[in-house]
Amino acid sequence: MMDMLSHLASGFDTALTLQNIMFCFIGVLLGTAIGVLPGLGPLATIAMLLPMTYALEPVSALIMLSGIYYGAQYGGSTTAILVNLPGESGSVVTCLDGHQMARKGRAGSALAIAALGSFFAGTVGTLLIAGFSPYLSRIAMSFGPAEYFSLMVLGLVAAVVLASGGLLKAIAMILVGLLLGTVGTDVTSGVQRFTFGSFELVDGLEFVALAMGLFAFSDIIGNAAGKDEERKLVTDNVGGLWPSREEFRLSWKPVLRGTALGSFLGLLPGGGATLSSFASYMIEKKISKTPERFGTGAPEGVAAPEAANNAGAQSSFIPMLTLGIPGNGVMAMMIGAMMIHDIVPGPQVMTANADLFWGLVASMWIGNLMLVVINLPLIGIWVRFLKIPYSMLYPAIVIFSMIGLYTVQNRISAIYMGAGFAVAGYILNRLKCEPAPLLLGFILGPMMEEYLRRAMLLSRGDPSVFVTRPLSAAMLFLTAILLFTIVSPFVRKKRKEVFVED
Amino acid sequence: MNRNRFLRVCAASVGLLALMGSASLAEDNYPSRAIRIIVPYAPGGQGDITARLISDHLASAIGQPVTVENRAGANGVIGIDALAKSAPDGYTIGVVVASHALSPALIKPLPYDPVKDFTPITTTAITQMVMVTTPALKANTVQEFIDYAKAHPGELAYKSAGPGSNSHLFGAWFADAAGIDMIHVPYKGSGDSMPDLMSGVVHMGFDTLPAVNGHIKSGQLKLLAAGGPARAPQYPDVPTVAEAGIPGFAANSWGMVLAPKGTPAPVVERLNKEIVAVLNKPDVKARLATMGAEAVADTPEAARKMLESEVKLYTDLVSKLKIDVAK
Numbered sequence: 001m002m003d004m005l006s007h008l009a010s011g012f013d014t015a016l017t018l019q020n021i022m023f024c025f026i027g028v029l030l031g032t033a034i035g036v037l038p039g040l041g042p043l044a045t046i047a048m049l050l051p052m053t054y055a056l057e058p059v060s061a062l063i064m065l066s067g068i069y070y071g072a073q074y075g076g077s078t079t080a081i082l083v084n085l086p087g088e089s090g091s092v093v094t095c096l097d098g099h100q101m102a103r104k105g106r107a108g109s110a111l112a113i114a115a116l117g118s119f120f121a122g123t124v125g126t127l128l129i130a131g132f133s134p135y136l137s138r139i140a141m142s143f144g145p146a147e148y149f150s151l152m153v154l155g156l157v158a159a160v161v162l163a164s165g166g167l168l169k170a171i172a173m174i175l176v177g178l179l180l181g182t183v184g185t186d187v188t189s190g191v192q193r194f195t196f197g198s199f200e201l202v203d204g205l206e207f208v209a210l211a212m213g214l215f216a217f218s219d220i221i222g223n224a225a226g227k228d229e230e231r232k233l234v235t236d237n238v239g240g241l242w243p244s245r246e247e248f249r250l251s252w253k254p255v256l257r258g259t260a261l262g263s264f265l266g267l268l269p270g271g272g273a274t275l276s277s278f279a280s281y282m283i284e285k286k287i288s289k290t291p292e293r294f295g296t297g298a299p300e301g302v303a304a305p306e307a308a309n310n311a312g313a314q315s316s317f318i319p320m321l322t323l324g325i326p327g328n329g330v331m332a333m334m335i336g337a338m339m340i341h342d343i344v345p346g347p348q349v350m351t352a353n354a355d356l357f358w359g360l361v362a363s364m365w366i367g368n369l370m371l372v373v374i375n376l377p378l379i380g381i382w383v384r385f386l387k388i389p390y391s392m393l394y395p396a397i398v399i400f401s402m403i404g405l406y407t408v409q410n411r412i413s414a415i416y417m418g419a420g421f422a423v424a425g426y427i428l429n430r431l432k433c434e435p436a437p438l439l440l441g442f443i444l445g446p447m448m449e450e451y452l453r454r455a456m457l458l459s460r461g462d463p464s465v466f467v468t469r470p471l472s473a474a475m476l477f478l479t480a481i482l483l484f485t486i487v488s489p490f491v492r493k494k495r496k497e498v499f500v501e502d
Numbered sequence: 503m504n505r506n507r508f509l510r511v512c513a514a515s516v517g518l519l520a521l522m523g524s525a526s527l528a529e530d531n532y533p534s535r536a537i538r539i540i541v542p543y544a545p546g547g548q549g550d551i552t553a554r555l556i557s558d559h560l561a562s563a564i565g566q567p568v569t570v571e572n573r574a575g576a577n578g579v580i581g582i583d584a585l586a587k588s589a590p591d592g593y594t595i596g597v598v599v600a601s602h603a604l605s606p607a608l609i610k611p612l613p614y615d616p617v618k619d620f621t622p623i624t625t626t627a628i629t630q631m632v633m634v635t636t637p638a639l640k641a642n643t644v645q646e647f648i649d650y651a652k653a654h655p656g657e658l659a660y661k662s663a664g665p666g667s668n669s670h671l672f673g674a675w676f677a678d679a680a681g682i683d684m685i686h687v688p689y690k691g692s693g694d695s696m697p698d699l700m701s702g703v704v705h706m707g708f709d710t711l712p713a714v715n716g717h718i719k720s721g722q723l724k725l726l727a728a729g730g731p732a733r734a735p736q737y738p739d740v741p742t743v744a745e746a747g748i749p750g751f752a753a754n755s756w757g758m759v760l761a762p763k764g765t766p767a768p769v770v771e772r773l774n775k776e777i778v779a780v781l782n783k784p785d786v787k788a789r790l791a792t793m794g795a796e797a798v799a800d801t802p803e804a805a806r807k808m809l810e811s812e813v814k815l816y817t818d819l820v821s822k823l824k825i826d827v828a829k
Contacts, residue, residue, distance in 0.1 A: 054545075144703050187690050190608065190665030199583070202576035202609070342546065348697045409574055450690070457687055458659060458703065 004130050011130075011358030015366055020060055020359065027064035028367045031071020032374055035078070036382045038085045039223040039390070042072040043436070046333045047211035048397065050340065051404035058341035059356045063363040065337055066317070069330050070122060070364065073273055073310045074371045077114040078382050081107060081302070090273035090309035093281040097294060097301030104297050108241040108379075113251050113299055114306040115375045121259040121307040122368035125314025128263055129321070129361050133350060136322040140347035145455035146465050150475035152448045155325045157479050158269040159440055161486055169433045177441020180205055187446070188453045200413045207336045209414045210442060212401055213421025214428070214435045215329075220394050221426045241376055247299045254284050254304035262311030267318055272328040276312030277305035314364060321357060322347055325444070329436035332443045340408075532592055532769050536567040540588075540596040542581025544574040548710075548793060552626050552757045553597040555789060559780040577601055579609050586614040590762040592769035595623065600668055600755040603812040607820040608666040616813055621765045622805035623773050626757040626781060627795035630711045631672065631729035633743055633753075637721060638702030644727050644746035647706070651682035659685040661695040661707040666825065671816065672708040672729065672753040674823045679748045699723065708753050711736070711794035729753030734794075756812070757795070758805055774802050 014020060030049075034040045046065050053061030076088030081098035094114065101110040143151070160170050183194040184204030195201040243251065261283065262276035284304040285294045294301050317334075319325050324345030326332040335345045343353055350357050375382070405414050428435050459465040467473045537560070541553045550572065557568040573581030578601060588594035606612055614620075633644070639658075641647040651658050660677065662670035665688050677684045687704050689695035692713050698704050700722045711734055717723040728734045730742035730752040743751040759777055761770060778799035780786055787797045800808075819825075 141697070141701065144701075145698075185664075187664065188688055190688070199576040199580050199609075199613075202579070342544075342691070342693060344693050344696075346697060352696070410572060411575070411580075454687055457685060460656070460685070 004134070007134075007354075007358050008130055008362060010355075011360075011362030012366075014059060014355050014359030015063065015362035019057075020063055020363060021366070023056065023060040023064040024067050024363045024367045025370055027067020028071035028074075028371050028374060030064075031068040031073075032075035032078075032371065032382065033385060034068070035072035035075020035088045035091075036385055037388075037393075038079055038083075038087050040219060041088055041215075042069045043211075043329050043333065044216040044219045045072075046330060046337075047208070047214075047216045048401045048404065050208045050211065050333070050337060051408045053337055054340060054408060058338070058343055058353070059359045061337055061341065062334065062356065062360050063367075065334060066360060066364060067367045069273075070310060070313045070367065071371055073306075073313050074115060074118055074375050075382070076309075077118070077302075077306055078111065078375065078379065079386065081110045081114065082383065083386065088273075090277050090313070091306070092274075093277050093305045094302055096281070097296070097298050100295065100297030101299065101302065106247075106297065109243040109247055110299070110302050111379060112241045112243050112376060113247065113303050115372050117251065117255040117258065117303045117307040118310040119368050119372045120255055121262060121311035122314055122371075123365060124259050125263055125266075125311045126361060126365040126368070128315055129318055129364070130358075132318055133322045133357070133361075136318065137347035137350045140323050143347070143471070144469070145451045145458065146469050146472045147475070149448060149451040149455055150466060150472040150479070151323065152325060152444055152451065154475045154479045154482070155269040155319075155327070156440065156444055156448070157482050159327065159437065161482050166432070167486065169431075170437045173428075173433055173435065173437040174441040177438035177443075178445035180210070180438070181442045181445035182449070187450050188457070200411065204446075205442075206408065206411075206414045206417055207339070207442075208408050209405060209417035210421050211333060211336065211439065212405055213418040213423075214425035214438065216401055217398065217418060217422030218425025218429055218435075220398060221422060222429050223390060224394060225426075241379075243299070250299045251303035254280075254300040255307040257283065258304035258307035259311045262308035262313075263315045265308075266312035266315030267327075269319070269325070269327040271312060272316045272330070273309040273313040277309040280304040280308035310368075317360075317364075320345070321349060321360075324349070324447075326440060329439050332436075332439045335443055530768075532772060533564050533566045535593065536569060537564070537592070538594050539568060539570045540581050540585045540594065541570055541572045542574065542578035542585070542596065542598060543572070545572050547599075548629065548755070548795065549597050549599045549757055551793065552790070552795075555786050556597070556626070556759070556777055556780050559783065559786065560776055563776050563779065577605060577608055579605060579612065582616075583613045585760065586619045586762055588762050590621070590764035590766075592761060592765055592773060595759055595761045595773065597626065597757060597759055599757050600812065602758070603809065604666060604668060604671070604816050604820075606813070606817065607825070617806075617810055619763045620760040620809075621763055621770055622802055622809055623759040623761055623770060624777055624781070624802065625798045625800050625805045625808055626759060626777075627790050627797050629755040629757075629793070629795040630734045631668075631708050631753040631755060632711050632714065632725055632734065632740075633676070633706065633708055633727045633729065634699070634714050634718065634723045635706045635726055636699055636702040636704070637724050639705055639724070641726070642724070644741070644743060644748070647726060648680045648682055648747070651680070651684060655683045656685070658682070658706065659687045659704040661699055661704040662686060662688050663692050663695070664688050664690065666820075668753075668755060668816075669708045670825060671819055671823070673706070674825055675753075675819055676708070676743065676748065676751065678823055679751060710755060712792075715794070736794075756798070756808070758809060770802055 030045060034045045045068050072088045073090050076086060076091035077094050079085050079087030080091040080094040081102050084095050084099040086092040086095055098110045160174060183201055185192050185202055192202060258280040261280045265271040265276045265279060281301060281304060284300050285291050316327050316331055319327050320331040320334055326335050338345050402415055405418050408414055425435055455465055466476060539553045539557055541550045543549045553570050557570050561568040573584055582598060585596035602616055605616060641650045660673035662673055670686060692709050699707055708729060714723055718725045725740055727741055727743045727746050730744050733742055781797045781799035790797045
């Protein structure tokens with residue numbers, strides 16, 4: 001406990017430097033902005049900013065990128081409540097009751113409940129990371145290549161099982177990601193694969209180009225191709241920001257439950273903000289004595305999912321930071337950002353880059369505090385932000401992204417790659433194939449292969465090492481159970497019900 | 503009207519004269535515009551930091567801007583190829599490190615000859631490599647390590663920064679010279695391998711001193727020997743591998759400034775003079791020393807000789823130890 005406090009104190013030292021406060025602020029500000037704007041999500045934004053972080057200190061880079069993720073959870077609720085459009089996928093359910101509250105003249109109150117609930121959840125999430133991570137990373141330190149391989153198999157399978165959308169498509173996307181990840185020089189043998197004699201491909205496909213093309217450019221194409229959705233505000237006057245005593249009474253328990261649920265779901269592979277908000281809304285509705293109030297402006301329906309999505313966003317950092325294993329697309333981006341800075345993701349980040357770890361954790365709390373300030377008193381600015389025409393916004397974004405893409409390696413080929421992935425991403429979107437599992441496969445695939453072959457090298461080619469080491473065997477056993485549940489008809493039916501809102 | 507026309511003719515002829523003179527004046531006026539230093543590696547590495555040190559000081563010395571351009575990729579081949587194909591006029595030079603001499607074994611077909619397609623300017627620095635082991639292993643000296651390995655054949659593993667990297671080469675060389683059987687376990691880079699080396703998943707490795715110095719001090723790694731040829735100034739009591747029983751063993755890394763083949767001699771001399779002056783500055787020496795690198799500022803001829811001998815050493819080792827990866 002004392003240890004944790006002293007670590008956190010040193011983290012605040014790092015996070016409270018002028019530069020890091022600034023990047024934290026830029027991150028949460030951008031996060032709020034893209035959260036408010038429907039169409040652009042944190043994945044796309046982080047992809048676009050990856051090249052920019054190249055020039056930054058690693059800790060500043062991660063502080064800013066994380067700020068975008070949890071900042072988007074705040075911003076998303078604004079659009080959901082005021083316009084009835086989810087600004088971000090984590091706030092889809094907030095539309096249901098948040099917008100109804102706004103129509104009843106309680107917009108200000110709904111916004112405040114969302115922001116304060118998120119802040120509470122963010123604080124708990126931060127403490128959870130600080131308290132939980134050292135133990136997890138200490139356990140993971142004893143992992144050898146065999147354990148790591150089995151852990152990644154488990155993570156990848158769990159991500160498929162828990163991910164929303166079609167199972168078959170998710171598996172297909174992961175496999176495409178794994179395949180794309182094999183392009184380049186094989187780490188173990190030094191042999192070049194799928195490079196077609198081109199030196200540009202010797203180091204593999206450029207991660208930034210892949211991420212930017214699949215998530216940012218393809219989103220923009222999709223938004224530009226679709227009709228501009230009407231962004232009509234219910235009212236320019238959001239009303240008083242302070243929730244009534246009754247609303248407070250109704251909200252505090254759902255906030256606690258949402259925080260607990262979100263923190264837990266965020267830990268799981270495939271979890272994170274979106275899953276958490278859906279699940280907590282359903283639970284609130286189920287345990288409520290007056291479920292019929294849901295959908296007509298019940299404060300619980302805003303408080304619980306908003307707390308849950310921020311808690312989930314926060315706690316999904318834990319497996320990424322302590323094990324080096326990304327549970328969702330945003331975390332895969334974070335791993336990519338670390339690799340750009342030559343930081344090896346894994347349990348040693350906590351000791352080898354202690355500044356980075358604790359600075360990032362401390363910045364999350366600071367960022368959450370900033371977000372309350374940014375979102376509540378400044379709500380009028382964000383409302384006006386919604387009126388920017390996309391026809392002006394998108395060309396600017398594309399140009400800046402391409403400059404960024406070029407500067408990663410000073411190679412024009414990265415832009416061509418990005419353009420190729422943009423087209424691929426658009427086609428995948430049209431086919432309703434989520435590209436996030438592809439990104440997971442792309443990041444995890446080469447790591448898995450490396451650990452698999454390293455374990456085999458060290459065991460001198462004896463594959464039994466994966467089942468004779470107890471931890472590795474346990475994880476493979478869990479994987480088998482998960483796989484079994486996918487094929488069992490009962491779970492399949494349940495799964496469909498859970499994700500029916502998607 | 504007339505006067506105007508006269509002026510125009512005058513201006514034109516002056517311009518013509520200038521054009522005619524420019525070809526022969528080019529070398530005398532050198533440098534008359536910005537110089538570009540290609541760094542074929544990602545920012546932050548030894549080659550990059552050396553290039554930035556040189557560019558900072560060189561710019562003020564020659565009164566022209568000096569820019570550093572990172573062209574990373576394919577173990578440096580992309581950037582070095584760009585350097586080889588640049589105009590040999592002294593306005594494009596590059597900084598390479600020891601892996602340049604290893605690239606013939608790594609990438610085939612290599613689009614250039616690592617020696618013949620370049621004009622060396624000077625060696626910049628030599629970096630000590632050291633032999634480190636996991637603390638999980640009882641052995642405290644090179645001899646004890648060899649004895650342990652002989653008593654447990656096939657049990658120990660050495661790590662490298664990838665197949666065909668210099669750490670692979672030195673590990674294989676050590677195992678061969680000591681007559682022990684070790685498994686080679688490649689990683690994506692030196693940093694990638696550290697957790698496994700500390701915890702004893704792999705047991706030994708050669709790495710640059712600055713990369714492992716912190717872990718040696720904290721006791722997470724054991725320093726058994728300096729790579730050589732000389733002892734590390736920070737650890738005067740630790741013998742070199744050669745002193746500890748493997749005569750002729752020398753594991754180190756270096757940096758070198760190269761220009762494209764055919765760069766005129768006066769330009770090479772001028773560059774050599776200026777860069778040697780930069781490398782001899784006390785603050786530059788001190789900065790290099792913090793990276794475990796000892797500044798070397800020599801003549802273009804000495805640099806060429808060293809490049810030739812390094813390429814030969816590595817080529818011979820690669821064929822002797824049969825670790826040619828780019829089949």
